[in-house]
Amino acid sequence: xxxxxxxxxxxAESHEFDQFLVYVNDLLSDNxxxxxxxxxxxxxxxxxxxxxxxAGFRTGLEVPFSQAGWRRLWVLRNANEKIIGHxxxxxxxxxxxxxxxxxxxxxxRDHRNLGLGTRLIEHGEEWVKANASLEWIDLQVLSSNExxxxxxxKCGFVRTGETPEMFRxxxxxxSYTAMTKLVG
Ligand SMILES: CC(C)(COP(=O)(O)OP(=O)(O)OC[C@H]1O[C@@H](n2cnc3c(N)ncnc32)[C@H](O)[C@@H]1OP(=O)(O)O)[C@@H](O)C(=O)NCCC(=O)NCCS
Numbered sequence: 001x002x003x004x005x006x007x008x009x010x011x012a013e014s015h016e017f018d019q020f021l022v023y024v025n026d027l028l029s030d031n032x033x034x035x036x037x038x039x040x041x042x043x044x045x046x047x048x049x050x051x052x053x054x055a056g057f058r059t060g061l062e063v064p065f066s067q068a069g070w071r072r073l074w075v076l077r078n079a080n081e082k083i084i085g086h087x088x089x090x091x092x093x094x095x096x097x098x099x100x101x102x103x104x105x106x107x108x109r110d111h112r113n114l115g116l117g118t119r120l121i122e123h124g125e126e127w128v129k130a131n132a133s134l135e136w137i138d139l140q141v142l143s144s145n146e147x148x149x150x151x152x153x154k155c156g157f158v159r160t161g162e163t164p165e166m167f168r169x170x171x172x173x174x175s176y177t178a179m180t181k182l183v184g
Contacts, residue, residue, distance in 0.1 A: 006078070006079040007076055007077060007078050007079070007084070007116075008076070008077050009074050009075070009076050009119065009120065009123045010074065010075065010077070011072060011073070011074050012061070012073040012074065012075045012086075013061065014058050014059075014061045014062050016075070017054075017057070017058045017061065019083060020073065020075060020083060020086065021049060021054060022083075023075075023083040023084075023086070023108070024049050024086070024106070025048045025049055026108075027106045027108065027109070028040060028042065028047045028048050028049060029047055029048065030047075030109060031044070031047035032044035032047060032169070032170060037144055037145070038142055038144065038145075038169060038172075038174060039106075039141075039142060039145045039148065040142075041142065041166075041167045041169060041174065041176075042169070043169050043170050044170050056069075057071060057073075057088075060090060060091075061073055065131065066098065066133060068091060068095075069091060070090065070091045071088060071089070071090035071091070072088065072089050072090075072127070073086060073087075073088040074086065074087050074088070074120070074123055074124065074127075076107070076116060076119070076120060078111075083108075084107065084108040084110075084111045084116070085105075085106065085107040085108060085111065085116050085117070085120055086105060086106055086120070087103065087104070087105040087120040087121065087123065087124045088103070088104045088105070089101045089102065089103055089124055089127070089128070089137070090102050090104075092138070098133060099133060099134060099135045099136060099184070100134070100135070100136040100137070100138055101128065101134055101136075101137055101138070102137075102138050102139060102140075103121075103124060103137050103138070103139040104139070105117065105120055105121070105124075107120070117151050118151065118154070118155060121151070121152075121155045122155075124137070125137070125155075125181075125183050128183045128184065129183055129184065132184070134183070134184060135182060135183060135184030136180055136181065136182055136183065136184070137157075137180065137181045137183055138178065138179070138180045139152065139157065139178075139179050139180075140176055140177065140178050140179075141176070141177050141179065142167075142174050142175075142176060142177070143162055143174065143175035143176065143177045144174060144175075149177060149179070152179050153179075155181070156181050157179040157180060157181045158179060158180060158181070159177055159178070159179050160178045160179060160180050161177075161178045162175050162176065162177045162178070163175060163176045163178075
């Protein structure tokens with residue numbers, strides 16, 4: 001598939017959250033599917049956005065930036081306004097880490113390998129650069145998710161460590177890789 005001729009990346013507000021949830025639940029429905037592997041620490045039977053996390057995610061979008069618990073979401077939409085990708089950045093839970101943020105992302109299964117993941121990361125980085133108080137972007141990724149790790153490395157993230165056997169999901173062990181990028 002070609003890169004969509006017309007697409008946009010725009011910051012999503014909390015009233016767009018229900019639409020985002022439909023997209024992200026579809027994305028997560030592939031987690032642990034035969035041949036696709038795991039990309040989230042969720043069991044195959046619970047591969048949807050956990051309802052207790054959904055409320056916190058939505059609330060975070062309304063928390064003013066630089067206050068504890070802030071989160072920002074950008075959605076990639078095609079010409080029909082369908083959500084086909086996202087990136088989100090959020091505060092660390094720890095105090096005194098306000099110069100850092102955490103990244104999450106995904107691209108719809110039918111729109112991968114077109115450079116859209118790269119575009120989303122570039123977009124997130126521009127926002128971080130524009131916020132003088134932020135300097136580092138951190139992330140954690142299942143070590144088995146080679147595709148994502150390759151994308152992050154291409155975008156300048158470096159591995160900072162790995163927790164062996166962090167998760168045991170559906171009878172399998174998964175290590176967790178931490179990565180970071182200095183942006184500011
Ligand atoms: C990981 C993920 C976000 C990557 O998104 P993506 O849009 O496919 O990323 P890109 O297209 O920018 O890059 C992926 C590959 O496509 C290649 N590519 C980019 N533009 C291309 C083009 N025009 N033609 C052909 N290949 C292209 C890249 O070189 C890269 O190749 P590689 O995997 O061999 O290194 C996506 O696979 C995904 O959503 N996975 C499930 C969720 C997930 O893992 N999220 C991260 C959890 S931490």
